[in-house]
Amino acid sequence: MTEQLRTHVAEQLENARARTAVLTEAVDDADLVRQHSPLMSPLVWDLAHVGNQEELWLVRDLGGREPVRRDIDELYDAFKHPRRDRPTLPLLNPAEARAYVATVRDKALDVLDRVRLDEGRPLVADGFAFGMIVQHEQQHDETMLATHQLRAGAPVLDAPPPPRARTPVAGEVIVPGGPFEMGTSTEAWALDNERPAHLVDVKAxxxxxxxxxxxxxxxxxxxxxxxxxxxxSPAGWAHRHEANLVAPKHWVRDGAGWAHTRFGRTVPIEPDAPVVHVCFFEAEAYAAWAGRRLPTEAEWEKAARYDPATGRSRRYPWGDEPPGPQHANLGQRHLSPAPVGAYPDGASPLGAHQLIGDVWEWTSSDFRPYPGFVAFPYREYSEVFFGPDYKVLRGGSFGTDAAACRGTFRNWDYPIRRQIFSGFRCARDLRPDELG
Known part of the structure; x- marks a missing residue:
């Protein structure tokens, strides 16, 4: 089992690095060091940052090795330098950044070959530290993909279109009331904010x-x-005026209709694909217009994981097996959400589709700790973000890798954010005549 785990970890590390290479080698050095939006870092900062985190946790902490570049730790500390300020820092240039991450990866793989993955330390057990670094790099890959979406110029990324709809999907599904197990205490690479598993009673x-x-x-x-x-909402209306919102980000008028710009290409919107690049306030307003509301985080997770036949919570809507290409639009295999009905094999037992992949889905919930939360392995991963400033998003997007997406995975962001691959679905309370 230990050797299988080593092989799995090595494959996941390589998958993440291969994707990082695609995103950073698609553009020239001038584009790598340019800031394409004050909301985003230069791509070269993300590149060196993933290497620095790998060095800190795998090479130094887990492996006990001498530092590769201790002198750059502060430059790549995300808490010390806001994104808008990072272009002014004395960052590694593209050649230096590539050499640095390659050196760190060689050392990290050597640590993987030597460390005992069955020892009792929580940081080592089940390869958690390696899984944390895999997820961290994949999360930054999605961030870099969002930077590419904001980049001006000719298209540089390419991928086949997502599959067409295979089954009609419309209307709503009823989720029965009662308790279900939310979160996890058993998922090996689950992050601290997903833990621990706990019962939550959700009304139908x-x-x-x-x-x-x-x-x-x-x-x-x-x-x-x-x-x-x-x-x-009052806050939403104020933001709508301040930001002059008139449509989702990247939408442009196309005669009587709409088109959108996606990674340098402007094409008519696909009516049956999930809307993307809307902020929480836009999602909230649409839901009110439709006579509905956004789901709470607990409602979203119950709809995604609860199996009424067994009463247990699954890892994913379709079951416990990891996501495959038949289940969900993940991992940058495509560069857009897929039409509704494209993944019937990924539906939940209750008949909800595309809860995983395509678009991150806004919920109405603030980002809060679960009962019994313990920060691990450092407070800055989750704890410092808890509170009313951030709203929770669930489910992952077409730019989220399967390694960083589970039925329990929690994302969060400011309610004004639109550069992320965010969409939503609506919910509503049941009428008394529907409760019988």
Missing amino acids: FAIDAAPVTNGQYERFIADGGYDDPRWW
Whole structure:
């Protein structure tokens, strides 16, 4: 088992690094060092940062090796330098950054060959530290993919289109009331904010069978949704005016309709694909316009994991096996969400589709710790973000790798953020006549 785990870890490390290479080698050095948006780091910062985290945790902490570049630790500390300021730092240039991450990876693989993965230390057990670094790099790969979306210029990324719809999906599904197990205490690479498993009692509710689509969202725009304060919270209405929101980010008028720019290509919107690049306030306003609301985080997870036939919570909507290409649109295999109905094999037992992949889904919940939360292995991973400033997103996007996406995985961001690959689905309370 230990050797199988070593092989698995090595494969996951290589998968992440191969994706990093695609994202950083697709552009020239000038693009690597340029800041494409004040919301994002230069790509070369992300590249060296993933190497620095790997050095800190795998080479120095786990392996007890001498530092490769202790002198750059502060430059790549995300808490010390806001993204908007990072271009002014004396960063490693592209050649230096590539050499640095290659040296660190060689040392990390040597540590992997030598460390005992069956010892009792929580950081080592089940290869957790390696899994944490795999997920960290994949998360930055998704961040770099978002930077590519904000980049001006000719297209540099390419991928086949997502599969077409295979089954009609419409309407909503009813999720029965009662307790379910939320979070996890057993998932080997689960992060601290996903732990521990605990029972949550959720009242019966209805949730959309699929994410809200471009076509549905276009009707909200056509009905004057952005101009009617009835649908917006006070904070949302203030932000809508301050940011001059009139449509999802990257949407542009195309005659009487809409097109959107995606990784340098402007094409008509796909009516049946999930809407993407909307902030929490936009999602909240649409839901109010539709006579519905956003689901809570607990409702979302119950819809995604609860199996009414057994009463247990699955790892994923379709079961416990890891995601395959038949289940979900993950891992940058495609560069857009897939049409609703493209992944019937990934549906939940209750009939909800595409809960994993395609778009991160906003929930109404603030990012809070679970009962019994313990920060591990450092407070800055989750604990410093808890509170009302951040809203929880669930499910992953087409840019999220399977290694960083589970039925229990929690993402969070400011409610104004739109550069992320974010969408949503709606929920509602049941009427008394539906409860019988």
